[in-house]
Amino acid sequence: MAFTFLYLDMLLPLGIAGGMPYIALILVGMWAISRKLIFFNAILGSVFTIAGFFLSPFNTDETVAAFNRGLTVATLWLTVYFSLMNLRLLEEKERSDLLEKANKQIEEESGYVELSRDIALFTNLSRSLGEAIEYSLRKICNFTGWPVGHLFLIGEDNKTLYPAGIWYLENEKKFKNFQEVTKKSRLEPGEGLPGRVMADGKSHFIFDLQSDLNFPRAGKPDQIEVASGLGFPIMIGDRTVGVMEFFSSDHVKPSERLMEVMDSIGVLLGRILERTRAEEAKEKHNIHLRQLYKRLDSIREEESRRMAREVHDNLGQVLTSLKIELSLLENILPEKKPAVDDSIKMMFNLIEKNIEVVRKISRELRPPVLDSLGIVEAINWQGTTFQEKTGVKFFLTDKTSKCNLDIKRSTTIFRIFQECLTNIVRHAEASEVHVDFYEDSESVIMQVRDNGQGINGHEVNSITSLGLLGMKERAEIWGGDFTVFGGSSQGTTVKIKIPKGS
Ligand SMILES: Nc1ncnc2c1ncn2[C@@H]1O[C@H](COP(=O)(O)OP(=O)(O)OP(=O)(O)O)[C@@H](O)[C@H]1O
Ligand SMILES: [Mg+2]
Incomplete structure (x- = not known):
């Protein structure tokens, strides 16, 4: 050139x-x-x-x-x-x-990271599956700008998908028809958007729901108001347990990266689902155990009451009859030799002692004062008896106005108190025990404090501390609280709080 x-x-x-x-x-x-x-x-x-x-x-x-x-x-x-x-x-x-492109990519990527992180954090802290799913639906919809999010769960037959009833709707009125149609949907594997996700455990996307031949919920466009749909699986291991679906009002195509992020969120939610199901099962198990314990406790209590009655009525009766018979015999004996006289006196003594033993056994099995005068009097009686037997001084402060708990709750408090006294005499080496009774509008509180060598954290939490565990279980039967605390210079304090009930 x-x-x-x-x-x-x-x-x-x-x-x-x-x-x-x-x-x-x-x-x-x-x-x-x-x-x-x-x-x-x-x-x-x-x-x-x-x-x-x-x-x-x-x-x-x-x-x-x-x-x-x-x-x-x-x-x-x-x-x-x-x-x-x-x-x-x-x-x-x-x-x-x-x-600019790189910035945009970083921004998009950090958006995805933030979305996954927020969902992971919240779902980890949330107490129920419903709460976790609701939050995730809302977060994903806000992030993608898609106005509808919903969850399908797989039924126990492992074949049918049914709507879990957990939704995010940007506009309830607008999507009312779609919600109604969805509520009635029961889908088999391969059927509709969630069915396809269930069948192969992978995310699926439908660009045009109206023209798709396998989207049973499609009606006339103005009926369902959704244009494109995305579904992704909630996985536990390699098992699909639910399907989250999202819909847009306009035709849009999600990016590959979004699909990937959705898949990882699905795995995360699967873990939460697994955890909450395990927790639900554990809670159910605990409720059963507690009911069993309650039943056992009431049988034990009934048995003590029956034995107290039997011992008191039968054995006591027999001993009293024996005493009467002996005095009759004494009267009809014509001439008494001193040896016979001594023997009769000794028999009277023995019978008298046995009558006292019978009374004591029957009282210990079931103190009548508990049934007749109520919990504070029963505690007073038990504490005083304890002081006489062990020499540990007993002090009672009653700040309740008139503690009229029902007999079952009173029995629980009484049995816990007896267990406390047993522990004091066995482990505390205390010289005093102070019992405080007080109440708030809903509960009665009893605090048993000794001035002994104290209890340590290990002893409180040890799985072999069955006595303490039994006290806790007893209190929890009524939805109450049980706490033990103490230290070497402050003795041991047991505090129980029992709701008054209706
Ligand atoms: N008042 C107390 N003072 C000091 N230590 C205590 C007191 N009460 C309980 N402990 C400690 O806590 C442990 C657990 O008490 P817990 O009543 O559960 O069991 P235990 O009395 O040893 O046996 P049991 O099952 O017969 O009641 C005791 O072994 C003891 O070391
Ligand atoms: Mg004990």
Whole structure:
């Protein structure tokens, strides 16, 4: 091209215009985005322009010709300057476009990370599956801008999908029809959007729900108001246990990355589902155990009551009859020898002692004061007896106005108190025991405090501390609380709180 221009320069009296075509060479360099080519072509153009001065037969006025060619060379290098500037601008724009794209990608990626993190954090802390799913639906809908989110669960038959009734709806009125149709849906594997997800355990996407032949919920467009749909599985291991579905009002296609993120959220929710189901099963088991314990406790209590009655009525009766018979015998004996007299006295003594033992056994099995005078009097009686037997001083403070708990709750408190006293005599080495009774609007509280060697955390929490565990269980039967605390210089305190009940 340069030689053609030089050749033209030789043929025509072009003046300044003779050097101008070399500008095209520089523009070629710019088009090729090559600085080297621009410089090479500019140097070539300049050399040929100068060469033209010497070679062209038309340079009659040499001063004008030299001036013209000087101007041409200057124009050439001016073009080089502008081309280079332009190139720099182009490169800068390219760089900033790249930067913008990278920023956008980072922003999108951090959005996904934030979404997964928020869902992971919240679902981990949430107490129920419903709460976790509701939050996830709302978060995903807000993130994608899709107005409808819903959960299908797989039934116990492992075949049918049924709507779990957990929704996110941006506009309840608008999607009412779709919600109604969904509520009635029961889907088999492969059927509809959730059925497809269930069948192969993978995310599925339907661009146009209306024209899709396998979307049973599609009605006339104004009926369901949804255009595109995305479903992804909730997995426990490799088992699909539910399907989350999302719908948009316009036709949109989700990105591959979004589908990937949805899949990982599905695995996360699967874990939560597994955990909450295990917790539900554990809770059910605990309730059963507690009911069993309650039943056992009431049988034990009934048995004590029955034995107390039997011992008191039968054995007591027999001993009293024996006493009467003996005094009759004493009266009808004509002449008493001193030895017989002593023997009769001894028998009276023995009978009297046995009557006392029977009374004591019957009282210990079931103190009548508990049934007749109530819990505070029963505690007072038991504490005083304990003081007489062990020498540990007993103090009672009753701050309740009139503690009229029902007999079953009173029995629970009484039995816990007996267990406390047994522990004090066995482990505390205490010289005093203080019992405080008080109440709030809902509960009665008893605090048993000794001044002994105290209890440590290990003893409180040990799985072998069955006595303490039994006290806790007894209190929890009534929805109450049980706490034990203490230390070497402060003795041991047992505190129980029992709701008053209706
Ligand atoms: N009042 C107390 N003072 C000091 N230590 C105590 C007191 N009460 C309980 N402990 C400690 O707590 C442990 C657990 O008490 P817990 O009543 O559960 O079991 P236990 O009395 O050893 O046996 P049991 O099952 O017969 O009641 C005791 O072994 C004892 O070390
Ligand atoms: Mg004990």
